Amino acid sequence: MKRSDSTLKAILDVILHDNPATQDEIAEKLGLTRRYVTKLLQPMVKRGVVRRAYILDLKKFDEFSEMFDEEKTSREYAGAYLIKDMLKNMVGHVFKQFDMSFESFVNYNDEMANKALEMDYISNNMHEKIRSSVDTVISINPYSEFSKTMVFSEVAYDLERIADHTCHIANFVLNGCYEVDAEMLEILNSMYLTSRKMVKYSMEGFLNEELDLKDKVMDYEEKIHALQKKALNQIAIQMAEDDVLDKDRSTYYLTLSRVVKAFERIGDISVEIIDAAGEFYRNIPRSTTPERFRRRSSD
Known part of the structure; x- marks a missing residue:
């Protein structure tokens, strides 16, 4: 360019x-x-x-x-192109926040944890910027097919939610909890890598109209929930062997459970994003039932 x-x-x-x-x-x-x-x-x-x-x-x-982009398809209006560019920047920032949060967890580093939480303010601002841009575009031509741009605002909100869940990981360090043992850390590292891949593939699917990536997202979705069960079982075993009446230990298990839940929710939100891509590009209706409830009903 x-x-x-x-x-x-x-x-x-x-x-x-x-x-x-x-x-x-x-x-x-x-x-x-x-x-x-x-x-x-x-x-x-x-x-x-x-x-x-x-x-x-x-x-x-x-x-x-x-x-501006030789690969831009003729079906994309300029506003969609510009807002997609903003979404690309936002997902890049959220990845950095996610990585910083987990790195602070692995290294049990207060400074890294605080930096990760500070990055959340930027994530929130990026969501607001995209939301206001979408509102502007729709106000210009509210009755056109371009009103589908509302989906961009939804995806930006999904990214903000992912950023919020990464804060639970950083907060584990700042709450003064004990460091986790090697076995639990290995499970959580797998959850981190799996949920991160889910965000990556869901956003690539949405931004690039690569809807075939949904298969990968759903494969990882099964893996993330298997890992969640494994992590919660490990916590239950440790609690049975420990003095859970001790306030510090009780806080440890509660906060650690939130970390496990955070990875699971990031995975669920990724499924919501790839579903939004199907509706946006192919008019495939999204289910009105959240992914976590759909999963429970099929178990």
């Missing part, structure tokens, strides 16, 4: 979710000169792609948006 195209994309991103009233606002936001903003926007304004003051005509912009 040429530098001018990259800058134009940044300008359009500001227009999409910040609703600037003047080019001065756009220039100040991006650290550009007003003259350069005018130069890049002028062709878009003349052709009606950008309307004063300043919003995108998404249908017209779709004719030009292929300059």
